[in-house]
Amino acid sequence: xxVTMPDAFELLKTRRSVKPIELSGPGPTAAERDxxxxxxxxxxxxxxxxxxxxxxxxxxxxxxxxxxxxDAFVKDHxxxxxxxxxxxxxxxxxxxLVVAVVxxxxxxxxxxxWEQVLSAGAAAMNLVLAAHALGFAANWITEWYAYDRRxxxxxxxxxxxxxxxxxxxxxxxxxxxxxxxxxxxxxxTLFGT
Ligand SMILES: Cc1cc2nc3c(=O)[nH]c(=O)nc-3n(C[C@H](O)[C@H](O)[C@H](O)COP(=O)(O)O)c2cc1C
Numbered sequence: 216x217x218v219t220m221p222d223a224f225e226l227l228k229t230r231r232s233v234k235p236i237e238l239s240g241p242g243p244t245a246a247e248r249d250x251x252x253x254x255x256x257x258x259x260x261x262x263x264x265x266x267x268x269x270x271x272x273x274x275x276x277x278x279x280x281x282x283x284x285x286d287a288f289v290k291d292h293x294x295x296x297x298x299x300x301x302x303x304x305x306x307x308x309x310x311x312l313v314v315a316v317v318x319x320x321x322x323x324x325x326x327x328x329w330e331q332v333l334s335a336g337a338a339a340m341n342l343v344l345a346a347h348a349l350g351f352a353a354n355w356i357t358e359w360y361a362y363d364r365r366x367x368x369x370x371x372x373x374x375x376x377x378x379x380x381x382x383x384x385x386x387x388x389x390x391x392x393x394x395x396x397x398x399x400x401x402x403x404t405l406f407g408t
Contacts, residue, residue: 226347233353234391235309238351238384238388241311242351242384243312255345256269258341260334261330261331261334266334267379269315270317272312272313273313277307281308283366283369283370284307284363286365287365288303310354314342315380317372317378317379318331318332318335319376335379339379351387352391353382355383
């Protein structure tokens with residue numbers, strides 16, 4: 216497989232997400248996955264609290280996690296047909312590797328919870344960037360089940376933990392088209408002018 220690793224600045228200028236369904240295998244090897252997660256953990260973290268952790272879904276475990284998603288879906292939609300239930304079951308099986316970035320933010324005497332949450336976002340984005348830098352593509356999504364406490368509990372989250380995102384990682388079927396980006400004039404203020 217021809218894997219090209221883009222220059223860092225070029226990557227940051229051009230990276231964009233690829234839909235989970237368009238992320239095929241082979242996914243990262245175990246060593247590559249650990250390298251990606253090591254980079255994801257290398258983010259600013261006020262107070263060195265490590266207010267995030269990762270849950271990895273690969274191989275058959277993706278469908279076992281999908282059972283929990285499908286179970287919650289069926290409880291809420293008892294009339295769902297088999298195709299709909301199968302779709303839910305396969306939610307985490309679209310890409311070869313899915314990583315849940317879990318925020319462990321909690322009240323702290325000195326460090327605002329908001330800053331802990333931001334650090335989880337930084338970890339998620341670092342994981343996305345690292346995946347692209349290694350020649351994969353990625354997509355950061357949450358979807359309904361990230362906010363469903365039954366699913367979260369089945370995935371091993373404690374009550375105070377939250378899913379910052381499910382980062383889907385795989386090989387892009389084709390280069391994605393870009394989407395419009397905000398004009399700097401709309402988002403930048405030169406203070407004092
Ligand atoms: C926290 C978070 C949650 C997201 N959840 C979803 C989602 O559930 N479904 C979706 O289609 N996109 C979701 N997105 C957006 C995708 O990541 C989207 O593909 C991305 O914004 C595309 O931008 P890019 O081209 O710069 O990567 C989410 C983004 C963030 C930051």
